[in-house]
Amino acid sequence: MQSSSYRPGRIFLYKLEHNSELVRSIVDFAKGKRVKMAVFTVVGAVKQARLAYYDQARHEYQQIKLDQPLEIASCSGNLSLKDGKPFAHVHAVLADAAGKTYAGHLIRATVFAAELHLQELLGKKLEREYDPTTGLALWEFGGR
Amino acid sequence: MQSSSYRPGRIFLYKLEHNSELVRSIVDFAKGKRVKMAVFTVVGAVKQARLAYYDQARHEYQQIKLDQPLEIASCSGNLSLKDGKPFAHVHAVLADAAGKTYAGHLIRATVFAAELHLQELLGKKLEREYDPTTGLALWEFGGR
C-alpha cells in the first residue's frame, strides 16, 4: 500500500522574515526544529514569485515569472526527504491587485509578510525517488 | 449548536495512483482504513478534471469541463457520510501552463501524480441530509 500512518507531533506557528525566500525559509525552519516529516500552510503576501507548471508529456517544468507584489491566497504542501535532505513540496495560489490569480507549483518567492502553520508528523520518514511514469520525484513507501 | 468536537485520529500520507480517479480514490482509501470522518488536502497534478459551480438560485450544479493537464494548486475537503456511505466533499483550484486558474467544487479528476494528507477525526459521525433552503446535502448534527 502506498501510504503511511502518522501520529501528530508539535504544531508550529512561525512568522517568516521580511525579504526571506519562502520555500527555503520553511525548510530551514524545519531543520532548526529537527522536524523530518510535516504538512503545512502559509498565508500572507510576497514581493515576487516563480511558479512552475509541469509539462506532463515532456516531463519538464515550465517557469512562470511573477515580478509583482501578490497576496498568498492559498499555500500548502508537505515536507519529506529528497537525496536524504529535507525537501518542501509547495503549491500556491497568488493574487494581484484586481484579485486575479496565478497558481501552480511554487519554486520560490520573496516574503513580504507570511505566517506558517506547520504540523509535524511522527512516524515513517518518506524519501522521494525518481518515478519513470511521471518523471517526478515521488514518495517511496517501501515494503509493498 | 451546529457543530461537533473531535479528537485527532491517525494522520495518513497516501500517494494516489497514476490514472486513478481522484475523488473515488480518496473515498476508497478511507474505506480501506476504516476512516469515518476526516479532513484532507491534496497537492499534485491531474490529466483532466470536471469542476462544478452551484447555481444558488436554481439549486443545481453546472459542470465545467477541463480537458487538459493541470496543476492542483489547492485541494481540500472533508469526509463524512451520505446515504450511510463515506462521501468526500472536495473543492479545488487548478492551474494551466500559463498559471491561469480554474476553481470550484471538484466532481472528478484523473490523477497524474497526487499526494493526499488525511487527518482522521474521532467522534460523532456526521450524516449529510437534504437542506431545503440551499438544496444541498448538509451536515445534520442532531439533538439541537
Added chain:
Amino acid sequence: MQSSSYRPGRIFLYKLEHNSELVRSIVDFAKGKRVKMAVFTVVGAVKQARLAYYDQARHEYQQIKLDQPLEIASCSGNLSLKDGKPFAHVHAVLADAAGKTYAGHLIRATVFAAELHLQELLGKKLEREYDPTTGLALWEFGGR
C-alpha cells in the same frame, strides 16, 4: 525565534449559518467555545464577498467587490489576538460560474452554505502588533 510550538486541542466541524457573515461567524464560534488560538479551513459557497489586496508600497488595503454568488474554492487562516480580542486572518480563493477565480485577503462574505474545520492550538497566545516595516499587524512572539 519568531515561532511558538503548540499541542493540538479540540478539532471542530461547524456548519455556518445561511446568510451569516463568514469571518464574524468564525470569530463568534471560537469565542463561544473559548478557543484562543487556532488554524482553520472552510469549504462552501457565498452570496457575495469583499476581498482585499494589500498595497505593499502605500501600506493600505484596496477592496475588491464581488457582488455575485461564488464557490469557496479555498479558504484558510488562523485565529489569534488583536487588541486583546480574537481576530481571524483569512485568505480565500472564490470561483464563479465559469470557474474563473478571484482571490486575496477575505474581509467579509455572506454565507450561502459553508463548512468550517477548526483546529484549536494549545500553548502561547499570540497578540498581533503593528509592524512598521510592512504596516501590518503581525504576531509578536516576545522574549527574543
